[in-house]
Amino acid sequence: MIAAQVYDAGGVETIHVDSESDLQRARDAPGTTWIRVSGATPAEMETVGRVFSVHALELEDIRNDVRPKTEEFPDHTFLLVKSATLRRGETTFDEEVRTLPVGLFVGQDWVLTLTVEETGVPAVERVWRSVENREGRVLVNGPDFAAYRVVDRIVDEYFDLLSEVGDTIEVIEDAVLEGPDADVLGGLNAVRRDLLSFRKVVWPTREAVSVLARGDAAYVREPTEKYYRDAYDHLVEVVDLTETYRDLARGARDIYLNVLSQSTNEVMRRLTVVATIFIPLTFVVGVYGMNFDGGAWNLPELGWPFAYPAVMLGMVAVTVVLLAHFQREGWL
Numbered sequence: 001m002i003a004a005q006v007y008d009a010g011g012v013e014t015i016h017v018d019s020e021s022d023l024q025r026a027r028d029a030p031g032t033t034w035i036r037v038s039g040a041t042p043a044e045m046e047t048v049g050r051v052f053s054v055h056a057l058e059l060e061d062i063r064n065d066v067r068p069k070t071e072e073f074p075d076h077t078f079l080l081v082k083s084a085t086l087r088r089g090e091t092t093f094d095e096e097v098r099t100l101p102v103g104l105f106v107g108q109d110w111v112l113t114l115t116v117e118e119t120g121v122p123a124v125e126r127v128w129r130s131v132e133n134r135e136g137r138v139l140v141n142g143p144d145f146a147a148y149r150v151v152d153r154i155v156d157e158y159f160d161l162l163s164e165v166g167d168t169i170e171v172i173e174d175a176v177l178e179g180p181d182a183d184v185l186g187g188l189n190a191v192r193r194d195l196l197s198f199r200k201v202v203w204p205t206r207e208a209v210s211v212l213a214r215g216d217a218a219y220v221r222e223p224t225e226k227y228y229r230d231a232y233d234h235l236v237e238v239v240d241l242t243e244t245y246r247d248l249a250r251g252a253r254d255i256y257l258n259v260l261s262q263s264t265n266e267v268m269r270r271l272t273v274v275a276t277i278f279i280p281l282t283f284v285v286g287v288y289g290m291n292f293d294g295g296a297w298n299l300p301e302l303g304w305p306f307a308y309p310a311v312m313l314g315m316v317a318v319t320v321v322l323l324a325h326f327q328r329e330g331w332l
Helices: 020-028 042-052 056-064 122-132 142-178 182-213 222-288 307-328
Strands: 002-008 011-016 032-038 069-073 076-088 095-106 110-115
Touching: 002 020, 002 122, 011 020, 011 122, 020 032, 020 042, 032 042, 032 122, 032 142, 042 056, 042 110, 056 069, 056 076, 056 095, 056 110, 069 182, 076 142, 076 182, 095 142, 095 182, 110 142, 122 142, 142 182, 142 222, 182 222, 222 307
Parallel strands: 032 110
Antiparallel strands: 002 011, 002 032, 069 076, 076 095, 095 110
16 A cells, blocks of 8 residues: 655645556655555555665565665665564463564655555554644654654664563563473573564664764755664664663573572482482391291391381381481481
């Protein structure tokens, strides 16, 4: 779907795009032209490419979901970023980072946003509605500022995602201390996997925005560069938070393994106590289980009337002594 609006300080005009001529008319209209393309078909992409001189490789980058980047072309600046959200699964810790590529093309007096998602990307839709409602400074600050607002919204989504990941890590840390649980270990691995996927998004995004922040982009005006520097600072913070949460997830995993090892040691210690108690008892019953009788070198206790209770009392005494010893050593 292709939508267009032309705006300036005086107001906003929405242009219905049904053909290539409508698209050309929107581009040639006085003011700033914003073309929003959502879930475009290959034919629509080709039409947009012809009208705005967008190279086929740029469109291919968006379709193929490549890493975020910034490229300069003779009549526009191309910025590819990714919207990222955390999609919840069926279980508490089952989450997945979902990314959507957003292509931003900034020209002299026009901006083109292109997404492969048919329903659009929330960051783009919110800025688009703010222009429709004549809100904020987008109307008076040109196409590079509109592109910045989209980038800023996407960066805000990054913070929201990290906030959710942080809450998940806190829940996992509490669950780790309660004892070993296969679901907890699965949740830890899922969080670490999500952070790794997210890291692959934010690192190149930071580098792409830095090109716009330091004045290397021909179609980003000097007054707008400070806004991109602010977005770059936020992305640096996002990268730092991502690394911090990766360390927290790694630490939680280490705690889990330590708790599991401690639990295993506790089980082994109790089994050792039981085995140690039964070793002398087994020896006693083994000796008297031979039942030798009838000679001076055989078991003389077999003929004693109190032999059986004496042996049983002796075995109880050995058990009591061993239990008292283990209790004093802190094994019980």
